[in-house]
Amino acid sequence: MMHHLLLFLFLLSPNLVGLTAAGVEVTADLDNGADINELCAGCHGEYGQGGSEGEYPRLAGQPESFIIAQMHLFRDRKRPNMAMLEYVDERQMPDQDIIDIAAYLSRITLPTRLPPLKQGAEFDALARLEMTRKLLNIPRIEGDFKAGEDLYRKECQSCHGRDGAGNHRYGVPLLTGQYSNYLQRQVEKYRKGVRIHDPEDPTDRLLNEFSDNELHNLFAFLSIADDP
Secondary structure (H helix, E strand, C coil), X not given: CHHHHCCCCCCCCCCCEEECCCCCEEECCHHHHHHHHHHHHHHHCCCCCCEHHHCECCCCCCCHHHHHHHHHHHHCCCCCCHHHCCCCCCCCCCHHHHHHHHHHHHCCCCCCCCCCCCCXXXXXXXXXXXXXXXXXXCCCCCCCHHHHXXXXXXXXXXXXXXXXXXXXXXXXXXXXXXXXXXXXXXXXXXXXXXXXXXXXXCCCCHHXXXXXXXXXXXXXXXXXXXXX
């Protein structure tokens, strides 16, 4: 139902403000979000970068309202996911915690390359190691990149943004920088009706209109869209 996706109102400010299911306005606690992330990191990585080559998706940089909506779908058992079952019930993941972890993860930036070393500058090995651990560049998928880009520009860009970075204001998830095999699995779920592609139109089957080859080319384009 749409009330789960429109459950929270967000202000574009350093402090995220949301409404709980009971209509209570709360402010995100990023310190608590960091604490919760220690649990999430077992699968999704210390920086929300995902893991096991896309078995666990990247969460870093996803819009907070999107993360919140998905957490509620998991908690209400409306999005099947065995791995999440033991972590998302009312006791372990109340509304405030969902707001806090979503705010924390949405603010993490993952670079796709390391900045060049400045000649003559003092080398900070620890800082360099920290940047290396955050580095995420999705493996390239071979395909017709131009055809994939054309399809993306025509069908996906208006919601997911020109570069596939998503839309934080409207809670539209990023696609570039997400593991390709994870995207492929989710698209299959959308095509089979296991997941809803457009919450405003639950019967939408746009993705069923594309051939497997067209979708492969789309994934190929997304796999290089954020390449340096």
